[in-house]
Amino acid sequence: MGEFELIRHYFAAASCARAGEGVALGIGDDCALLELPAGEQLAISTDTLVSGVHFPESPDPFLLAQRALAVSVSDLAAMGATPLGFTLALTLPSAEADWLEAFARGLDRMAQQCAIRLIGGDTTRGPLSLTLTVFGRVPQGQALTRAGAQVGDLLCVGGELGDASGALPLVLGQRQAEPAIAEPLLARYWSPVPQLELGLALRGKATAALDISDGLLADCGHIAAASGVALLIEQARVPLSAALQAFVDTPTAYECALSGGDDYRLAFTLPPQYLADLQAAGWPLRVIGRVAAGQGVWLLDADGAPVQAAHSGYQHFEASSD
Amino acid sequence: MGEFELIRHYFAAASCARAGEGVALGIGDDCALLELPAGEQLAISTDTLVSGVHFPESPDPFLLAQRALAVSVSDLAAMGATPLGFTLALTLPSAEADWLEAFARGLDRMAQQCAIRLIGGDTTRGPLSLTLTVFGRVPQGQALTRAGAQVGDLLCVGGELGDASGALPLVLGQRQAEPAIAEPLLARYWSPVPQLELGLALRGKATAALDISDGLLADCGHIAAASGVALLIEQARVPLSAALQAFVDTPTAYECALSGGDDYRLAFTLPPQYLADLQAAGWPLRVIGRVAAGQGVWLLDADGAPVQAAHSGYQHFEASSD
Numbered sequence: 156m157g158e159f160e161l162i163r164h165y166f167a168a169a170s171c172a173r174a175g176e177g178v179a180l181g182i183g184d185d186c187a188l189l190e191l192p193a194g195e196q197l198a199i200s201t202d203t204l205v206s207g208v209h210f211p212e213s214p215d216p217f218l219l220a221q222r223a224l225a226v227s228v229s230d231l232a233a234m235g236a237t238p239l240g241f242t243l244a245l246t247l248p249s250a251e252a253d254w255l256e257a258f259a260r261g262l263d264r265m266a267q268q269c270a271i272r273l274i275g276g277d278t279t280r281g282p283l284s285l286t287l288t289v290f291g292r293v294p295q296g297q298a299l300t301r302a303g304a305q306v307g308d309l310l311c312v313g314g315e316l317g318d319a320s321g322a323l324p325l326v327l328g329q330r331q332a333e334p335a336i337a338e339p340l341l342a343r344y345w346s347p348v349p350q351l352e353l354g355l356a357l358r359g360k361a362t363a364a365l366d367i368s369d370g371l372l373a374d375c376g377h378i379a380a381a382s383g384v385a386l387l388i389e390q391a392r393v394p395l396s397a398a399l400q401a402f403v404d405t406p407t408a409y410e411c412a413l414s415g416g417d418d419y420r421l422a423f424t425l426p427p428q429y430l431a432d433l434q435a436a437g438w439p440l441r442v443i444g445r446v447a448a449g450q451g452v453w454l455l456d457a458d459g460a461p462v463q464a465a466h467s468g469y470q471h472f473e474a475s476s477d
Numbered sequence: 478m479g480e481f482e483l484i485r486h487y488f489a490a491a492s493c494a495r496a497g498e499g500v501a502l503g504i505g506d507d508c509a510l511l512e513l514p515a516g517e518q519l520a521i522s523t524d525t526l527v528s529g530v531h532f533p534e535s536p537d538p539f540l541l542a543q544r545a546l547a548v549s550v551s552d553l554a555a556m557g558a559t560p561l562g563f564t565l566a567l568t569l570p571s572a573e574a575d576w577l578e579a580f581a582r583g584l585d586r587m588a589q590q591c592a593i594r595l596i597g598g599d600t601t602r603g604p605l606s607l608t609l610t611v612f613g614r615v616p617q618g619q620a621l622t623r624a625g626a627q628v629g630d631l632l633c634v635g636g637e638l639g640d641a642s643g644a645l646p647l648v649l650g651q652r653q654a655e656p657a658i659a660e661p662l663l664a665r666y667w668s669p670v671p672q673l674e675l676g677l678a679l680r681g682k683a684t685a686a687l688d689i690s691d692g693l694l695a696d697c698g699h700i701a702a703a704s705g706v707a708l709l710i711e712q713a714r715v716p717l718s719a720a721l722q723a724f725v726d727t728p729t730a731y732e733c734a735l736s737g738g739d740d741y742r743l744a745f746t747l748p749p750q751y752l753a754d755l756q757a758a759g760w761p762l763r764v765i766g767r768v769a770a771g772q773g774v775w776l777l778d779a780d781g782a783p784v785q786a787a788h789s790g791y792q793h794f795e796a797s798s799d
Contacts, residue, residue: 179518183703184622185555185687186520186613191513196501198508199596201564201610205603233507242523244566244608274521277608281527286566286599286608288523291508300506365507381505 165259166243166273177239177292178274187274189239191292197239198291198298200230206283211327216254218345219285220261225347226368227287228269229419232354233366235299236291238271244286246279269349299357299364304382304424308362310444313350313421315396316371318343320415321403332402339398347419353438357423360433364423370416375452378424385449386424388413391457392443413454487581488565488595499561499614500596509596511561513614519561520613520620522552528605533649538576540667541607542583547669548690549609550591551741554676555688557621558613560593566608568601591671621679621686626704626746630684632766635672635742637718638693640665642737643725654724661720669741675760679745682755686745692738697774700746707771708746710735713779714765735776 166182180188191197204223206212224241231238243262247254266273271289322340324330331337350366357364363378371393375386395408403411424446425433433440444455453461488504502510513519526545528534546563553560565584569576588595593611644662646652653659672688679686685700693715697708715734722730746768747755755762766777775783 180620180622184624185552186522186558186620188556188615188620189519189521190617191519193515197511197513197519199511199564199610199612200508201566201597201599201608203566203568203599203601203608205568205601208601208603230507234510236508242521242610244523244525246525246527246606275523277523277525279525279527279530281530281606282604284568284603284606286523286525288521288564288610290521293510295501295512298502298508298510300502302506 165255166262166276178272181272181274182276187240187242189274189290194295195292196295196298198231198234198236198293199288200227201286201288202227202230203284203286216258217261220258221265221346222344223285223287224262224265224269224271225349226419227289228265228271228349228351229347229366229368231289231291232349232351233299233364233421234291234293235297235354235358235364236293237355238269238351239290239292240272240274241287241289242274243276244279245276246281246284248280248283265346269351297358299354299361299423301363301365301378301381304363304378304384304386304446305426306384306446306448308424308426308446309430309442310375310386310388310446311423311425311440311442312367312371312394313353314439314441315394315399316367316418316420317408317411317415318396318399319347319417319419321399321408321411336398336401339396340402344417347417349419350421353421353440356433356436356438357421357425360429361423361425364421367418367420367422368416370414371418371422372413372452372454373416374422378422379450379452382424382446383450385447386444386452387447387455387461388444388452389455389459392441394441394443487577488584488598500594503594503596504598509562509564511596511612516617517614518617518620520553520556520558520615521610522549523608523610524549524552525606525608538580539583542580543587543668544666545607545609546584546587546591546593547671548741549611550587550593550671550673551669551688551690553611553613554671554673555621555686555743556613556615557619557676557680557686558615559677560591560673561612561614562594562596563609563611564596565598566601567598568603568606570602570605587668591673619680621676621683621745623685623687623700623703625684626700626706626708626768627684627748628706628768628770630746630748630768631752631764632697632708632710632744632768633747633762633764634689634693634716634744635675636761636763637716637721638689638740638742639730639733639737640718640721641669641739641741643721643730643733658720658723661718662724666739669739671741672743675743675762678755678758678760679743679747682751683745683747686743689740689742689744690738692736693740693744694735694774694776695738696744700744701772701774704746705772707769708766708774709769709777709783710766710774711777711781714763716763716765
């Protein structure tokens with residue numbers, strides 16, 4: 156089977172995950188064509204995942220596809236955008252039907268969950284890696300950027316942190332755990348749920364937002380820098396899951412939550428007047444700190460005093476500390 | 478220098494190659510934001526280039542960047558789209574300042590030439606590969622697809638074919654040639670010129686179009702299949718450059734032109750009434766055949782009789798013949 160048939164055959168399901176809306180022309184021509192409603196902007200994000208760097212060698216293809224799409228769509232959630240479509244550039248050492256079939260099923264499952272449609276791509280031979288580019292729409296001026304945090308805002312996150320990085324010894328087969336612990340941790344690594352609805356709910360309320368991919372402290376550093384403010388984090392308020400606390404000791408759990416990365420939960424700054432309504436509506440947000448004058452990210456001790464300037468997280472090139 | 482600084486530093490030039498138009502938010506947030514004029518559609522294409530598969534190992538980074546962007550923008554030309562922006566996902570074994578500086582210069586040069594702007598991307602560690610996703614705009618309903626060829630149309634190409642694949646022995650250092658021969662052939666490989674203006678001139682005239690990447694015969698096969706017609710090609714009318722004819726014998730030159738690929742010139746079908754005006758305006762188009770009832774691509778002999786059903790070209794997975 157040649158390249159074109161291969162793509163057509165295995166990715167037909169994901170490409171039809173959502174018929175029509177906004178997609179004037181899908182897979183199979185030189186370009187796909189998207190349409191935007193009047194008054195909306197197109198949000199675009201690109202992410203690459205490389206075998207052995209961003210996921211273990213020889214991953215389960217179903218899980219890999221799920222995770223890759225979720226990681227990319229999470230950037231749309233962080234902008235408050237509604238998914239429209241995505242392209243997939245898939246580089247593979249060889250084309251094996253079983254692998255592609257499972258990969259396409261995982262892709263389709265996450266595409267359905269996120270209501271997003273495969274609109275184009277490229278399949279090439281080479282060391283296993285994936286680049287996904289996702290497209291969403293957002294009303295003009297309503298995108299959640301990193302640049303608007305104001306002194307006095309609350310700092311919030313969209314749920315418990317650290318599970319995905321805590322799960323790494325399980326992912327890599329270095330440790331075992333009973334199912335009640337292993338399953339939720341592995342699920343947070345392999346199929347994070349992009350917080351799309353939360354992103355929409357934060358439009359017009361949150362002053363800055365992003366999704367936590369490099370670790371809470373590093374990503375909060377991006378908000379602090381883009382907004383020209385300091386972020387103060389009360390470590391004791393950073394939410395940890397029961398599974399993570401059962402799997403590792405408390406210092407390790409906080410290390411995972413603060414610096415581990417791969418959470419794909421939203422972190423955002425919120426004027427205090429919006430908190431009660433969002434909590435009443437049942438959104439899973441947790442207040443972990445506040446915005447202050449200054450710069451950088453500060454971790455506070457139990458008495459609320461700054462104990463250190465904190466900034467660490469995953470760096471793809473480790474030659475220096477950034 | 479960390480990932481973020483590295484990206485900011487070296488790609489600042491290309492990201493500013495064209496200020497503003499259509500780009501509401503560029504590099505540095507979770508997503509870039511594009512705007513589209515009312516009544517226009519967004520054209521999107523993704524291409525991956527892998528070291529050792531799509532270009533030689535250890536390429537000149539300036540030339541690699543130029544070629545990668547040109548290859549991607551060529552898909553916009555093939556749709557009759559006007560470039561807006563692109564994302565770059567760059568995977569590198571290590572971050573070397575000299576390499577990145579030269580790469581960024583090559584990227585900037587081609588970005589300026591194509592009036593396109595870097596709006597986002599991702600830099601990761603791994604085996605060298607690049608995925609570019611390009612964005613353009615085209616008035617609603619005016620995109621040049623592969624699906625509209627009509628019986629009686631002329632089949633045309635945007636200039637001489639075969640130079641890039643003919644240049645491969647030079648690219649790989651397997652052969653030498655005098656500069657008058659080597660330079661034009663190497664230029665056609667390393668810095669193809671996307672035929673953007675020709676694509677715009679063909680809007681409302683050409684009934685089907687694409688850019689030749691996999692080889693004339695294979696790509697004409699895509700037009701034939703999408704349009705439900707046969708394409709007849711008169712081999713003697715396929716244009717060859719003087720440099721290619723000086724470098725290889727005539728059968729090899731035609732093999733390069735028909736099946737070599739990497740031309741990134743447009744191939745399109747044109748109702749005969751538009752030919753004279755386009756030629757008078759100086760467009761570099763060459764008539765090489767015509768559209769007939771039937772299916773597939775047919776190569777005609779000197780007397781105009783079909784001698785073979787022709788369909789071959791570059792296939793990324795070679796296990797079968799497609």
